[in-house]
Amino acid sequence: MGVKQRSAEPERRRRYVTTRRLDRIFLELHKIYLFHVRFFKEVFVPPYEIKEVIRQCYEVGVRSLPLISLTGFIIGIVFTNQSRPSLSEFGAASWLPSLVSIAIVRALAPLVTAIIAAGRVGSNIGAELGSMRVTEQIDAMEVSATNPFNFLVVTRVLATTFMVPALSIYTVLVGLLGAYLNVHQNELTSFTTYFTQVFEAISFLDIFSSIIKTFIFGFTIGMVGCYKGYYSSKGTEGVGKAANSSVVTAMFLVFIEELLALQVINLFRAM
Amino acid sequence: MSLKKTNPNINRENKVIEIRGLKKAFDDFEVLKGVNLDLFQGENLVVLGRSGTGKSVLIKIIAGLLSPDEGMVKVLGKEVDKLNSKELDKLRLKVGFSFQNSALYDSMTVYENLEFPLIRHAKSMTRAERDQAIHFVLDAVGLLQTANQMPSELSGGQRKRIGIARTLILKPEIMLYDEPTAGLDPITCIEINSLINDVQERFNTSAIIITHDLTCARSVGDRMVMLLDGQFKREGTFEEVFSSDDERVKMFYDYNFVN
Structure with missing residues (x-):
């Protein structure tokens, strides 16, 4: 089913088109491209591993809740606390709920969630698949006529793609x-007033763009972790490298995507 | 050291695996340099050779995990590298592969490891039938009591047995064993050897056993071949293979039995 996957074999007596290093970069890019093509081919083809997708959603979503809760809560308090002096200078402390909601919905929640997911989930996926590759578990699936890409990669990427937006919404809340606790303590703002100001400050575009962004972040984190783990080699050293480079690459890509998304959203905002 | 009895069930008219002129290289290192091999129905064939001589590469090519550079590999009448994915998967259901390190799925219990291929390839089976099949193979490898254990809780020998059980559950016609006794103590080696013979008798399988353990080779092999310089240089019974004057063959024998 799908693309026939043979274990990564070194190309023999390769003739280098450019320099050896440049050639490797192009080959790697081609491999990444094929990995994506394979994902989009196999995601729509049965068998659908629903049970495994649910299990992965639990791993990615529910297991990340304690860390996300703590981080989101602290960010809310710290950001409010740090913004207050500047706003107070202009006598605009009452604008704090608006400022906080815009900052959290538009940028902080999606980014913080993505970074936590990259660190916790991305490294986990990279290490897990890497160790499965090294201990021949992926080969064992293949020889028992089970598509390891479908079972391991598709399920994990789907889980991160759908759970990172869910976690981001939770981080916003x-x-x-x-x-609110910080604002209430300092400005004695009521719960209703605070949340009325919060929802007045944000538009549909803010919420929509934030959710779309987190879908992209989740997809990136899943794909990077799976790619690094699925093609890891060189024994236990390779597993460590897969876990590490999953986090570094995913974080780097998330920031690049955030930058690009910002430009696109600003275009929409200007329309 | 027990010598295997002559197996009357070998059908020399029927080749289940046929390899001709097989070549495989990694970068500039040529591992297999034109290998020819036949495996007959009901036969246990032992492939001997030093580490790094391409024994595992050979069975990975047979299982379709690696593709050959040149040559023909026919398994149950089908050329492996010419099959599409669906055809290859169909063929793989008839070929069991027991990995050197067992390759059990370490996030699943023993029961789930055995259930995994059944859920995907025996969809018509009810839960009760699956349960029965799992208990049958667990009984066949003598590890009924380990069903709910995690692979990490098993000993090396037990992991090997469960690995074999997992391949048996799909009732393969051919078994490929990669170093079945590597890293095991002598008593467990004897148990694994007797399990391999038991599998051949009870499940009527043909098998290729990759090993450098001569005790294992002698106990389970109906025929042996020795891989030297990327080709099969010696072939026959244990005595025929080791009656050679070739220093490398003598060294191999001496290391196993004289030292």
Whole structure:
């Protein structure tokens, strides 16, 4: 089913088109491209590993909740606390709920969630698949006529793609709650007033773009972790490298994507 | 050291695996340099050779995990590298592969490891039938009591047995064993050897056993071949293979039995 996957074999007596290093970069890019093509081919083809997708969603989503809760809550408090002096200078401390909601919904929650997911989930996927590759578990699936790509990669990428947006929405709520406690303590703002200001400040575009962004972040984190783990080699050293480079690459890509998304969203905002 | 009895069930008219002129290289290192091999129905064929001589590469090519550079590999009448994915998967259901390190799925229990291929390839089976099949193979390898254990809780020998059980559950016609006794103590080696013979008798399989353990080779092999310089240089019974004057063959024998 799908693309026939043979274990990574070194190309024999390769003739280098350019320099050896440049050639490797192009080959790697081609491999990444094929990995993506394979994902989009296999995601729509049965068998659908629903049970495994649910299990992975639990691993990615539910297991990340404690860390996300703590981080989101603290960010809400700290951001509010740090913003207050600047706003107070202009007598605009009452604008704090608006400022906090815009910052959290548009940028902080998606980015913080993505970074935590890259660190916790991305490294986990990279290490897990890497160790499965090294201990021949992926080969064992292949020889028992089970498509390892479908079972291991598709399920994990789907889980991260759908759970990172869910976690981001949760981070928004927890962050706003943390900010509310700080605002309430200092400005004695009521719960209703605070949340009325919060929702007045944000538009549909803010929420929509934030959710779309987190889908992209989740997809990136899943794909990077799976790619690094699936093609890891060189024994236990390779497993460590897969876990490490999953986190570094995913974080780097998330920031690049955030930058690009910002430009696109600003275009929409200007329309 | 027990010598295997002559197996009357070998059908020399029927080749289940046929390899001709097989070549495989990694970068500039040529591992297999034109290998020819036949495996007959019901036969246990032992492939001997030093580490790094391409024994595992050979069975990975047979299982379709690696592709050959040149030559023909026919398994149950089908050329492996010419099959599409679906055809290859169909063929793989008839070929069991027991890995050197067992390759058990370490996030699943023993029961789930055995259930994994059944859920995907025996969809018509009810839960009760699956349960029965799992208990049958666990009984066949003598490890009924380990069903709910995790692979990390098993000993090396037990992991090997469960690995074999997992391949048996799909009732393969051919078994490929990669170093079945590597890293095991002598008593467990004897148990694994007797399990390999038991599998041949009870499940009527043909098998290729990759090993450099001569005790294992002698106990389970109906025929042996020795891989030297990327080709099969010696072939026959244990005595025929080791009656050679070739220093490398003598060294191999001496290391196993004289030292």
